Amino acid sequence: MILLAPMEGLLDHMLRDVLTRVGGIDRCVSEFIRITDQLMPNRVFTRIVPELLNGGRTPAGVPVRAQLLGSDPVCMAENAAKLAALGPEGIDLNFGCPAKCVNRHRGGAVLLDEPELLREITAAVRRAVPAGIPVSAKMRLGYLDDSRTLECAQALVDGGAGELVIHARTKADGYKPPAYWDRIAAVRAAVAVPIVANGEIWSVADAAACRVQSGCADLMLGRGMVADPGLALAIRSPGAPPLVWGQLLPLMQDFFALVRAHVATRHQAGRLKQWLHYLRRRYPEAEEAYQRVRTINAPDQLVLALFGPPALQEAA
Known part of the structure; x- marks a missing residue:
């Protein structure tokens, strides 16, 4: 278990x-x-x-x-x-x-x-x-x-x-x-x-x-x-294919949608960056993404910087 x-x-x-x-x-x-x-x-x-x-x-x-x-x-x-x-x-x-x-x-x-x-x-x-x-x-x-x-x-x-x-x-x-x-x-x-x-x-x-x-x-x-x-x-299942960064991005988008529905606006960006900070330990892509968004606090700007324009998000 x-x-x-x-x-x-x-x-x-x-x-x-x-x-x-x-x-x-x-x-x-x-x-x-x-x-x-x-x-x-x-x-x-x-x-x-x-x-x-x-x-x-x-x-x-x-x-x-x-x-x-x-x-x-x-x-x-x-x-x-x-x-x-x-x-x-x-x-x-x-x-x-x-x-x-x-x-x-x-x-x-x-x-x-x-x-x-x-x-x-x-x-x-x-x-x-x-x-x-x-x-x-x-x-x-x-x-x-x-x-x-x-x-x-x-x-x-x-x-x-x-x-x-x-x-x-x-x-x-x-x-x-x-x-x-x-x-x-x-x-x-x-x-x-x-x-x-x-x-x-x-x-x-x-x-x-x-x-x-x-x-x-x-x-x-x-x-x-x-x-x-x-x-x-x-x-x-040791030896099974690991979860790759491309599989994580939709999960992060869903997580941030939940955050935006339940957390005060001023704290929303911090919650996503907090998870991204932990992901840096396992994913090199998370380090690059974290450095790209670490100074962004506006939720809409954070979404755009991390996930791209809405059309790209929907395609993902």
């Missing part, structure tokens, strides 16, 4: 839509829905996870598990129950976000220093959600170090999580290479639920190494999939 990771500010419903059209992804996880001290209205859930209005699936038919982030077991449970009524494929709990602003307000990876609270949150959510809706959790190896990795994983499983995604770095490690895939193996040996390995998987070779070192067959792809939209397919 290959999962598409949640990436706040990058891998949202618009990019999920486009990337799942390519194929190879079995399930997505949404960006986190921040739960503090109130019951969220349905519009908050459907704004972050609009797939809830489509049977919990992307337009390509890939199921999306909605993710909650918070530290109050009662409030998390109440919101999970309300979210469950909207029909998600499942509910995921975020104990891995390393962002300072989130951790400062007692959310995400900082809770990895409180294993008992992890258990309480997970148990409260599991009790509040119908049995037919899966509850999973995403964690890192720890907050400042990995001394409590097994304790945290066991707490989540004891609380009722039916699957764990483990990002193979601590909060202190951030996103700096390497990812310590081998440290996931001990968790896999200690708990009796499926484990999904995540972190620093940029290529087919990385995926193979991660599987060997972690012992996990299941993977979650994040930045690697944004940089190479054909990565999931390539992992499934």
